[in-house]
Amino acid sequence: MTDAASQTTPWMIQLTPLERSKLKKVGFWGGDAVPWQDAPVPEDFVDLTWSSEERARVSTYLGESPAVECAMFSATCRICGKRDGRADWVTDGVWVWPADFRHYLDAHQVKPPAGFLEHIQRMQFRLPAPLVPAETTIERIASPFFVGLERTDEGHALLFRPPPTSRKPTFVTLLEVRKETGCYQVTFNPAYREDWERHSIWRTLALALATPAGALTGSRRILFWLFVIACMGVSLLLPLWMRRH
Numbered sequence: 001m002t003d004a005a006s007q008t009t010p011w012m013i014q015l016t017p018l019e020r021s022k023l024k025k026v027g028f029w030g031g032d033a034v035p036w037q038d039a040p041v042p043e044d045f046v047d048l049t050w051s052s053e054e055r056a057r058v059s060t061y062l063g064e065s066p067a068v069e070c071a072m073f074s075a076t077c078r079i080c081g082k083r084d085g086r087a088d089w090v091t092d093g094v095w096v097w098p099a100d101f102r103h104y105l106d107a108h109q110v111k112p113p114a115g116f117l118e119h120i121q122r123m124q125f126r127l128p129a130p131l132v133p134a135e136t137t138i139e140r141i142a143s144p145f146f147v148g149l150e151r152t153d154e155g156h157a158l159l160f161r162p163p164p165t166s167r168k169p170t171f172v173t174l175l176e177v178r179k180e181t182g183c184y185q186v187t188f189n190p191a192y193r194e195d196w197e198r199h200s201i202w203r204t205l206a207l208a209l210a211t212p213a214g215a216l217t218g219s220r221r222i223l224f225w226l227f228v229i230a231c232m233g234v235s236l237l238l239p240l241w242m243r244r245h
């Protein structure tokens with residue numbers, strides 16, 4: 001957890017559930033490790049005659065595409081057994097594949113199915129840009145990520161960082177959104193977890209009180225706080241009263 005790299009996500013794209021549901025799957029293999037048994041196996045797609053030039057271009061295309069889902073585990077190659085990096089799900093906005101699909105092309109000359117290959121050829125081996133407009137990506141990212149961060153425009157990207165004067169630790173130390181692609185990358189603060197655990201009792205109490213109070217408006221909020229004060233008063237005075245009687 002202290003490793004700086006593990007605190008940074010891969011380049012990601014924020015799709016809506018509807019957009020995700022329309023993605024076509026490729027490179028998800030069948031067999032014992034996968035629930036759908038009728039899915040293909042990689043050995044069936046090995047093609048030693050496939051042009052190495054096109055294979056390299058497709059491999060680059062796969063590598064440049066952003067993750068739509070981060071995996072908490074690494075993938076193991078179904079052919080050679082090599083553990084090959086993270087098992088993130090990667091997309092070009094039309095198709096979705098596991099990040100290790102690229103290994104099958106590079107190491108085992110697995111040729112993707114015709115539909116996917118024709119799609120990449122039609123795209124001229126370039127990702128559509130932007131996949132999601134940068135401002136839309138910002139709207140779609142969960143708002144707690146931005147707490148305590150300041151937005152700056154760096155020309156090619158929009159950066160969100162804690163202001164230099166900030167002393168409070170923030171959950172995120174850097175959030176970068178590329179203007180050209182709409183892809184983003186998040187670096188989380190490793191110290192935040194420690195800080196959170198140290199103050200968790202007080203934070204939990206403060207949140208427990210602030211959440212219902214924040215949801216209430218006007219006189220209801222006043223009544224809520226009167227109720228809290230009354231409860232505290234009773235809990236303090238009751239033991240005293242019981243001692244006397």
Ligand SMILES: [Zn+2]
Nearest residue numbers: 077079080107
């Ligand atoms: Zn392999």
